[in-house]
Amino acid sequence: MPELPEVETMRRGVAAVVGRTIARFSRAPCPHRPIVVRPRIDAMSRRLVGRRVDSVERAGKRVVLLLDSGDRWVYEPRMTGLVLLADPPDQSHLRLRMEFDGSPDLQLLIWDRRGLSTARLLAESEFADELGPDRLGPDALSVPPNQLATRLGNSSRAIKVALLDQRSLAGIGNLYASEILHAARVDPRKACCDLDTAQWSRLHRAMLHILEEAIRYEGSTLSDGTYRNALNRAGSYQNHHRVYDRAGQSCLRCAAGVVQRIVQAQRSTFFCPVCQT
Numbered sequence: 066m067p068e069l070p071e072v073e074t075m076r077r078g079v080a081a082v083v084g085r086t087i088a089r090f091s092r093a094p095c096p097h098r099p100i101v102v103r104p105r106i107d108a109m110s111r112r113l114v115g116r117r118v119d120s121v122e123r124a125g126k127r128v129v130l131l132l133d134s135g136d137r138w139v140y141e142p143r144m145t146g147l148v149l150l151a152d153p154p155d156q157s158h159l160r161l162r163m164e165f166d167g168s169p170d171l172q173l174l175i176w177d178r179r180g181l182s183t184a185r186l187l188a189e190s191e192f193a194d195e196l197g198p199d200r201l202g203p204d205a206l207s208v209p210p211n212q213l214a215t216r217l218g219n220s221s222r223a224i225k226v227a228l229l230d231q232r233s234l235a236g237i238g239n240l241y242a243s244e245i246l247h248a249a250r251v252d253p254r255k256a257c258c259d260l261d262t263a264q265w266s267r268l269h270r271a272m273l274h275i276l277e278e279a280i281r282y283e284g285s286t287l288s289d290g291t292y293r294n295a296l297n298r299a300g301s302y303q304n305h306h307r308v309y310d311r312a313g314q315s316c317l318r319c320a321a322g323v324v325q326r327i328v329q330a331q332r333s334t335f336f337c338p339v340c341q342t
Contacts, residue, residue: 067142068126069205069236070279070302071292075148076123078295082130082150082173085165086117093159098180100146100160109186112136113163124196125204125235137192139185140175146182149174151297160184178291205236206276213272214265217257224260224268225253226330237272240285240309243335245272247308247318252341253334254327278305308335316340 067075090110092102102109117133128148130138140148153159153176161175161184175184187195194200203212216234217227227233228242237245246253248271251264260268279285284300286292287310293299307317312326312335322339 066144066238066240066287066292067146067284068238068241069123069276070241071284071300072126072128072142072236073123073206073280074283074294074300075142076121076128079128079148079150079173080121081171082118082163082165083121084117084119085167085171086115087113087163088166089162089164090114091162093156093162093174095160096157100175100177100180101183101185102161103183103185109184112186113138123204125201125231126238127196129192135189137187137189139183139187139192139196141183142177143181143183145178145291147176147291147293148295149176149293149297150295154178154293154297200232202230202232202234205234205272208234208269210266210269213269214260214262218260218265220257222257223254223329224251224257225334227257229330229332236276239332239334240306241275241279243309244307245275247336247341248275250340250342253329253336278302308337311335 090113092106118130119133120131122129122131127139127141132138150173153174158176158178159174160177163173165171202216220227225242225246228237229239249267251260251268279302282300282302282305283294284292285303286299287303308324311324314324316322316324316337316339319337319340322337324335324337327334
């Protein structure tokens with residue numbers, strides 16, 4: 066589930082590791098399916114130990130540790146992965162442990178309930194090949210208004226589906242696409258090529274507003290309680306959702322419409338048929 070606001074919250078939450086040197090890296094004992102680690106854990110450990118973390122960055126929905134060697138350690142949480150500095154929700158789903166030299170004691174923990182996340186160590190050239198501009202679109206928080214329309218506007222896909230395409234625009238997932246389109250008053254079924262200039266402008270403003278607001282509230286912790294910030298605390302943006310998972314309830318903006326749920330590209334979409342025409 067983690068999308069741009071949740072992963073950006075993770076990134077900010079582990080910023081304390083910047084400037085620290087990695088002392089140990091290991092796979093935690095776990096009775097469940099292992100997460101993907103590439104290269105193998107022993108090879109990854111050899112390349113990590115003794116390296117300093119120069120910065121913590123984000124590439125779409127991934128947390129990236131930039132090391133003084135030029136390598137990038139890339140963690141993609143996917144559905145249920147977490148990056149933590151505090152004790153995890155439970156020990157049985159703890160996957161990786163990165164310990165640091167210096168004082169106070171500091172360790173970065175990877176926790177994943179379903180085991181779908183991935184941790185990769187990429188050389189600079191590998192990072193450019195796999196997550197450079199040819200593979201990952203511009204970040205949703207920094208794309209200019211005209212570039213948003215340019216990248217998506219010629220497509221005949223429904224705008225909701227297009228917003229989920231990480232090659233076109235990085236960071237937005239299913240939850241925030243529904244919220245953004247509602248705020249922009251755009252029908253999620255409308256083809257990108259049929260949006261006019263005013264709609265693209267509203268869409269860009271709504272995208273920045275929703276994402277920045279969600280970051281301020283440290284993301285959305287849904288009913289399963291899985292997502293937590295780096296200190297193992299719940300986000301609170303779920304209390305501000307306008308349409309997501311509110312099918313059958315009155316629209317909070319117009320009060321005249323009832324939120325509907327439809328399926329697009331095998332994903333649930335929530336929208337108000339009165340506001341979003």
